Amino acid sequence: MKIRAAVLHELGLPAPYAKSKPIKIETLELDPPGRGEVLVQIKAAGLCHSDLSVINGSRPRPMPMALGHEAAGVVVEVGEGVTDLQPGDHVVCAFVPSCGHCLPCQEGRPALCEPGAKTNTEGTLLSGERRIHLNEETVHHHLGVSAFADHAVVSRNSLIKVDPEIPFDKVAVFGCAVITGVGAVVNTAQIEMGSTVAIVGLGGVGLSALLGAVTAGASRIVAVDVNDGKLEEARKLGATDTFNSKDPEVVTLIREATGGGVDYAFETAGVVPAMNVAYGITKRGGTTVTTGLPHPDHLFSFPQVTLTAEERTLKGSYVGSCVPARDIPRFIELYKQGRLPVDKLLTDRLSLDEINEGFDRLAKGEASRLVVVF
Ligand SMILES: NC(=O)c1ccc[n+]([C@@H]2O[C@H](COP(=O)([O-])OP(=O)(O)OC[C@H]3O[C@@H](n4cnc5c(N)ncnc54)[C@H](O)[C@@H]3O)[C@@H](O)[C@H]2O)c1
Ligand SMILES: [Zn+2]
Ligand SMILES: [Zn+2]
Structure with missing residues (x-):
């Protein structure tokens, strides 16, 4: 069948993307x-930094690739052997298929599925196949999904x-941002109630x-970004303290404010300067x-000595160490109860044709989640 999809042909074109247009529809x-x-009819797909x-x-990743991995939709047709959908x-x-x-x-630990990691890197489905073609050329899948497509x-x-009751634009973000x-x-760090x-x-x-930290009962939540707008948003969502990490003294200031640092620091920016701050504000x-x-x-x-003499722990977290089939329904239930209001993360809804402009907004740190709706 014919589909309309967002295809990346070349890595590293310069921003602004509204001008260089790395993604072609x-x-x-x-x-x-x-x-x-x-076969899934995609109804909503979020813009994630991993696409950027x-x-x-x-x-x-191998080119050309049809991007998009945080998505929700409706099953249209099942292939041979699929009996439970x-x-x-x-x-x-889910952005890592798990072979089981x-x-x-x-x-x-399905986030670490070995065939899943291999086929994601190679840009194929878990079967090793690619199902999308542009004229004579076969296109790669992004993380086994390629969801910026109808x-x-x-x-x-x-x-x-x-649960079919949740609107598609809201449930889509559970696939990546929320589980991660x-x-x-709750899975990787397993913070205790009352921890900082x-x-x-x-x-x-x-x-x-x-x-997640609010729901899990953290007593103090320090939110850090380079963008003041994000600090304001974090306060609305339950942050008790906010700091702009453009301030060269940010580590000292947070250590002072928290009496020597926090129990658990999460690096969620994807850049080494943010990791330096996160490590620097973790307490003994x-x-x-x-x-x-x-x-x-x-x-x-x-400094290696800090790991030893301060008995520090350093952990990586992929897919939030989740079992998606267990955790997505659990987190959705908390959302329905009003205890995980992830709909507040949605900054804007876009059409597929606005996707390059959307990635400009994400790159500038202006948007929390932008979702393409179909
Ligand atoms: N581990 C996983 O399974 C997984 C899943 C999804 C995304 N990711 C990765 O997580 C990271 C975040 O993804 P996202 O979609 O939330 O990104 P995003 O672009 O929406 O948000 C990143 C935020 O970090 C801020 N930032 C940039 N530099 C900073 C600094 N030095 N100090 C503090 N804040 C800074 C930006 O202003 C922005 O608000 C990316 O690296 C992404 O690839 C990992
Ligand atoms: Zn993602
Ligand atoms: Zn596996």
Whole structure:
């Protein structure tokens, strides 16, 4: 069938993207779903920094690639062997497909699925196939999803069936920002009620982490960004203290304000300067968690002795250490109860044709979550 989709042909074109137009909206041919695959009508897809990192070359991927990985839609058709989803089901996409058979999957760590990581890097579906074509050329999938498109074929193992009551633009963000941010707090760090927390980088992931910290009972939540607008937003969502990390004294100021640092600091900006702040404001005995995905050449360093003599913990968090099939429905239930108001992260809704302008807004740190609606 023919679809309209957002395709990136070249890495690293300069901003502003409204001018350089790295993403072209093209008419592509989409194959029917193969064995274990599902055709989904995409209804909403969020703009995530991980898309931007492919556009700007921080996360190099094979070209051309149809972008978009944080999405929700409706099942249209199921391929051979798919017995537990049917047309009409509402689904959210997970950005790491889990095979269910490799050791990490069997250990309950699907975010680390080995075939999932391999096929995501190669730009294919979990089956190893690519189902989208532009004229004679086969296009790569982004994170097994490619959701800036009116339809997508994805692996069954990339889909989570969700409550059909939640509007698509709101449920889409559970697929990436929410599971990553909330999961970092409740799964990776497993913060205790009453603990003190800092979030460095207040985009969709960081603000989700902030909401997770509120829900998990953090007593103090320090929010840090380079953009004052984000600090204001963080206060509305429950931050108790805010600091602009453009201030060269930010680490000292936060350590003073918190009596020596916080129990848990989360780096959610995806840049080394933010990681330096997060590590610097973690107290003795505390834990620093990073969700950021900077360019593989960018190194983070710290005095090794602090790790030892201060009994520090440093943790990475991918997909919020979530089991998406378990955690997305759990987080949606908390949203329905008003205890995880992630709809407040939605800055704006865009049409597919406005996507380059949308990435300019995300790159400037002006928007929390922008969602393309179909
Ligand atoms: N670990 C995962 O599973 C996972 C999932 C999704 C996204 N990510 C990554 O998480 C990061 C954040 O994603 P997002 O979509 O929320 O990004 P975003 O662009 O929406 O937000 C990033 C925020 O960080 C702020 N920032 C930039 N430099 C800073 C600094 N030095 N100090 C403090 N704040 C700073 C920006 O102003 C912005 O508000 C990216 O690196 C993204 O690739 C990881
Ligand atoms: Zn994402
Ligand atoms: Zn696996």
